[in-house]
Amino acid sequence: xxxxxxxxxxxxxxxxxxxxxxxxxRMKNVxxxxxxxxxxxxxxxxxxKSIAVVDDDVVSRARQEREGEAMELARKKKAEAQQANGGExxxxxxYVSFTFYKLDPAFRRLPQDERDKGMKExx
Numbered sequence: 001x002x003x004x005x006x007x008x009x010x011x012x013x014x015x016x017x018x019x020x021x022x023x024x025x026r027m028k029n030v031x032x033x034x035x036x037x038x039x040x041x042x043x044x045x046x047x048x049k050s051i052a053v054v055d056d057d058v059v060s061r062a063r064q065e066r067e068g069e070a071m072e073l074a075r076k077k078k079a080e081a082q083q084a085n086g087g088e089x090x091x092x093x094x095y096v097s098f099t100f101y102k103l104d105p106a107f108r109r110l111p112q113d114e115r116d117k118g119m120k121e122x123x
Contacts (some may be wrong), residue, residue: 005118013039020055041066
C-alpha cells in the first residue's frame, strides 16, 4: 500500500483547537514532513495565549514570535563567542589542501624548483 503525493500534500495532523479554512490552507503550504510539528507549535502558542480559534492572524503571530526567538538566540550565541574570544572579531581562515600534488606522479618527478614554482602559481 503506497501513499501518493496528493495524499501527503493534503494531509493535516489531528487538530486540538478549531482552525479556520484560511489557516488550514496556509498549513497545507508547509512541507508535509514538518507540518505536524508546525501545527503543534501554533496550537501550543494559541493555548498559551488562551486563543480558542486559530486563524490566519494567529499563524502569522506565532511564526513571527518563533522567528524572533531564533534571531535573538543566534545574536546571543554570536555575542558569547565574541566575548569568549576576548572581544575581538573572529578571523575567517581559508584552508587549502595540497594533497593532490602528492598524488600526481608526474608532478613528483619534476625538479624541486619547478614544483615550488607550481605551488606559488597555485597560491
